[in-house]
Amino acid sequence: MDILENICTVDQVSELVYTVDTLESSLYMIGKQSWSEILQTEVGADVAKYFDIPESSRKAFLEAVRQKVKALQVLKLTVAVELPTASLQHICAWARQNISTEIILDVAVDPSLIAGAQISLAGKYVDLSAKTELDKLLEKYGRL
Numbered sequence: 001m002d003i004l005e006n007i008c009t010v011d012q013v014s015e016l017v018y019t020v021d022t023l024e025s026s027l028y029m030i031g032k033q034s035w036s037e038i039l040q041t042e043v044g045a046d047v048a049k050y051f052d053i054p055e056s057s058r059k060a061f062l063e064a065v066r067q068k069v070k071a072l073q074v075l076k077l078t079v080a081v082e083l084p085t086a087s088l089q090h091i092c093a094w095a096r097q098n099i100s101t102e103i104i105l106d107v108a109v110d111p112s113l114i115a116g117a118q119i120s121l122a123g124k125y126v127d128l129s130a131k132t133e134l135d136k137l138l139e140k141y142g143r144l
Contacts, residue, residue, distance in 0.1 A: 008092035080113040
């Protein structure tokens with residue numbers, strides 16, 4: 001399902017789920033915004049193109065999107081600074097090539113890390129932060 005190809009973060013997934021909810025409600029409402037009006041006014045063009053489908057397929061398509069979202073694994077990434085979008089996309093692409101094609105990032109910023117990252121996925125955790133390395137050095141050699 002190509003709709004998830006450019007979605008890399010939990011925030012983007014939340015936006016997608018909101019879109020699915022809004023479009024699904026339009027299937028049952030009379031006198032409210034139509035499917036095409038919602039696509040034009042509330043959904044970005046980059047996402048709306050995936051929802052331009054025949055009326056007879058809409059309900060099944062929305063359910064398929066929901067199931068795909070539920071199957072996503074979340075890689076928790078804590079970094080010292082806010083990462084640019086290009087960096088997040090690069091990390092996401094790497095994770096999808098090396099870990100799972102059905103993965104998204106939950107990114108948090110913690111300046112106390114100084115540099116590096118803390119990563120957790122499926123109950124596994126690794127701390128690659130400068131803070132942890134400095135703490136180890138201080139513990140080994142004592143405080144200056």
